[in-house]
Amino acid sequence: MNIKQIKSLADILKESDLSVLDISEGELHIHLERGTAAAPAAVAPAAPAAGLTETAPAESLLPEDRSSELDFNDAKDIKAPMVGVFYSAPSPGATPYVSIGSKVKKGDVLCIIEAMKLMNEITSDFDGEIVDICAMDGDVVEYGQPLFKIC
Structure with a gap:
């Protein structure tokens, strides 16, 4: 998934009445959340872009x-x-x-x-x-x- 696709998902979230959008595609998991004070965030193994954050895969959540x-x-x-x-x-x-x-x-x-x-x-x-x-x-x-x- 590229940055254009992520931005289009963010636009869908902004234009709709949704507050959370979760997308999973193979190993890739994107979580977009709309709040009053926070910007949308995405969880993906790809490089982070402006306004998007990256989290570690489940394996690295262990000590x-x-x-x-x-x-x-x-x-x-x-x-x-x-x-x-x-x-x-x-x-x-x-x-x-x-x-x-x-x-x-x-x-x-x-x-x-x-x-x-x-x-x-x-x-x-x-x-x-x-x-x-x-x-x-x-x-x-x-x-x-x-x-x-x-x-």
């Missing part, structure tokens, strides 16, 4: 000494077992079950998927550490879609 120990090529996916709405916490405003860097054991609850008015707890299939969360709270997820990456 530096820890990230050198983990082999992200060996990360295992926890996939959605059904179609539904992804919830990272047991209730609105509660702390999420897991975050990046959380250590989990087999059987620990990672999230909830709401399907047909039923809340289904999704548990870890193995022990490890959460290195990436692939879905956002309130997202509709598809069957087989990766939800978490665990090393």
